[in-house]
Amino acid sequence: MSDLATYNFAYLDEQTKRMIRRAILKAIAIPGYQVPFASREMPMPYGWGTGGVQITASIIGPDDVLKVIDQGADDTTNAVSIRAFFAKVANVAVTTHTHDASIIQTRHRIPEKTLLEGQVLVYQVPIPEPLRFLEPRETETRTMHALEEYGLMHVKLYEDIALNGHIATTYAYPVKVAGRYVMDPSPIPKFDNPKMHLSEALQLFGAGREKRIYAIPPHTAVVSLDFEDHPFEVQTFDRPCALCGAEDVYLDEVILDDKGGRMFVCSDTDHCEERRACGCVGELGVKQEAAE
Amino acid sequence: MAVAADSLTGGFAQPVYDSQAVFRLMMDGMARPGTVKTVATDVGAPAPLGLAAGAIALALCDHDTPVWLTAALQKSAVPGWVSFHSGATITREKAEARFAFIEAGTALPSFGLFASGTQEYPDRSATLVIEVAALDDGKALTLSGPGIAATRGMRVKGLPDGFTGQWTMNRALFPRGVDVVLTAGDRFLCLPRTVLITLAEG
Numbered sequence: 066m067s068d069l070a071t072y073n074f075a076y077l078d079e080q081t082k083r084m085i086r087r088a089i090l091k092a093i094a095i096p097g098y099q100v101p102f103a104s105r106e107m108p109m110p111y112g113w114g115t116g117g118v119q120i121t122a123s124i125i126g127p128d129d130v131l132k133v134i135d136q137g138a139d140d141t142t143n144a145v146s147i148r149a150f151f152a153k154v155a156n157v158a159v160t161t162h163t164h165d166a167s168i169i170q171t172r173h174r175i176p177e178k179t180l181l182e183g184q185v186l187v188y189q190v191p192i193p194e195p196l197r198f199l200e201p202r203e204t205e206t207r208t209m210h211a212l213e214e215y216g217l218m219h220v221k222l223y224e225d226i227a228l229n230g231h232i233a234t235t236y237a238y239p240v241k242v243a244g245r246y247v248m249d250p251s252p253i254p255k256f257d258n259p260k261m262h263l264s265e266a267l268q269l270f271g272a273g274r275e276k277r278i279y280a281i282p283p284h285t286a287v288v289s290l291d292f293e294d295h296p297f298e299v300q301t302f303d304r305p306c307a308l309c310g311a312e313d314v315y316l317d318e319v320i321l322d323d324k325g326g327r328m329f330v331c332s333d334t335d336h337c338e339e340r341r342a343c344g345c346v347g348e349l350g351v352k353q354e355a356a357e
Numbered sequence: 358m359a360v361a362a363d364s365l366t367g368g369f370a371q372p373v374y375d376s377q378a379v380f381r382l383m384m385d386g387m388a389r390p391g392t393v394k395t396v397a398t399d400v401g402a403p404a405p406l407g408l409a410a411g412a413i414a415l416a417l418c419d420h421d422t423p424v425w426l427t428a429a430l431q432k433s434a435v436p437g438w439v440s441f442h443s444g445a446t447i448t449r450e451k452a453e454a455r456f457a458f459i460e461a462g463t464a465l466p467s468f469g470l471f472a473s474g475t476q477e478y479p480d481r482s483a484t485l486v487i488e489v490a491a492l493d494d495g496k497a498l499t500l501s502g503p504g505i506a507a508t509r510g511m512r513v514k515g516l517p518d519g520f521t522g523q524w525t526m527n528r529a530l531f532p533r534g535v536d537v538v539l540t541a542g543d544r545f546l547c548l549p550r551t552v553l554i555t556l557a558e559g
Contacts, residue, residue: 124381
């Protein structure tokens with residue numbers, strides 16, 4: 066043990082944590098504004114959630130309970146390895162239950178259960194700039210944010226309607242935070258956008274490669290951009306979850322065989338498991354007592 | 358000048374955990390403006406710097422953050438204490454400061470003299486830590502804005518003269534502006550620049 070490298074609590078050194086903490090405080094004070102920060106190398110590649118990991122490492126304390134999800138699932142590679150990382154470097158309790166967690170780090174989903182006061186949702190963000198694919202120059206997009214010049218984003222949504230008859234953006238759907246900044250909610254499905262609006266939980270966004278932190282305080286208006294004659298709509302599914310029978314949840318398609326068999330199941334694995342534990346069962350599900 | 362002995366005393370007993378705890382109170386306070394937080398660890402800040410103000414200084418300041426102090430704080434052991442424990446440099450230029458500490462009963466400097474960021478980079482702004490007499494007594498004010506469901510009441514005793522007027526002007530600058538922390542002994546509350554402050558009715 067003694068010849069192994071030892072790390073500070075939660076991996077990051079204290080000066081880095083202070084720098085990130087100051088960025089988080091300014092991000093909360095200016096909802097939706099992207100605060101530049103000096104992103105560090107983490108022991109995982111950019112694109113694996115280094116922004117979210119640095120935020121979690123800077124806010125986590127020994128009493129926190131951490132949940133990590135990847136596309137809603139607690140048991141995928143990214144979620145398992147980040148959870149194991151913090152269990153190791155911060156020795157914190159980890160959970161898969163949404164309501165037991167004080168910090169939830171997420172990649173591209175918001176849990177189905179309504180988040181509570183005191184919880185913190187940390188998003189991993191690949192491209193924090195919502196205008197980046199419309200205007201590649203950082204100097205220009207920064208000026209556009211400064212002048213609140215978001216016409217280009219509406220033109221993009223309008224072109225969607227002109228080409229497809231409806232707004233074809235289905236994930237990373239742009240939102241306006243507290244009536245001022247247009248923000249990229251990270252590539253969550255637009256199904257999850259309404260959950261950000263007036264949420265009880267604090268939402269923090271970290272982009273490690275792009276070196277930006279932004280935030281939505283609790284009880285803050287988050288409005289998805291739309292038009293009067295083409296109002297914002299979320300995806301709908303024509304069937305319930307095959308395992309737990311849940312409706313009004315976001316579903317993943319799972320291929321069952323090479324003959325076209327497929328099923329649609331809850332993307333939020335914790336939500337699905339809890340429903341099945343309560344006796345809910347879908348068309349392809351097995352009743353819990355029988356399964357044991 | 359000899360370093361005063363009380364510049365070297367105090368500090369966090371457990372710097373890693375204590376600074377995390379203070380930061381989490383601060384993060385929660387900024388996210389829910391007007392909620393009163395209590396700092397549990399005594400950092401032994403020299404008078405007239407309060408306990409909460411001292412803890413905030415040690416949790417957030419370092420060599421990247423010039424600190425501005427009022428004339429009274431400048432004359433006390435506070436500059437040495439802040440520099441020794443956090444490594445922050447003390448500046449006399451308000452516009453350079455990222456953090457400013459103002460003890461109770463002092464005339465409030467104009468917010469406009471502190472960095473309020475630019476329209477492109479509104480985060481490059483100062484955080485003012487202002488000591489007041491009490492946070493559970495005195496003038497009743499009503500807060501609203503992001504982080505507050507409808508409105509939240511706040512009571513402040515010893516709020517510096519002209520604070521609410523300066524705050525209104527500060528808020529009009531949004532997204533630029535300074536952020537304020539009101540401290541009273543071991544208690545504090547946060548007022549991010551988004552908050553609207555009105556006098557409570559009745």
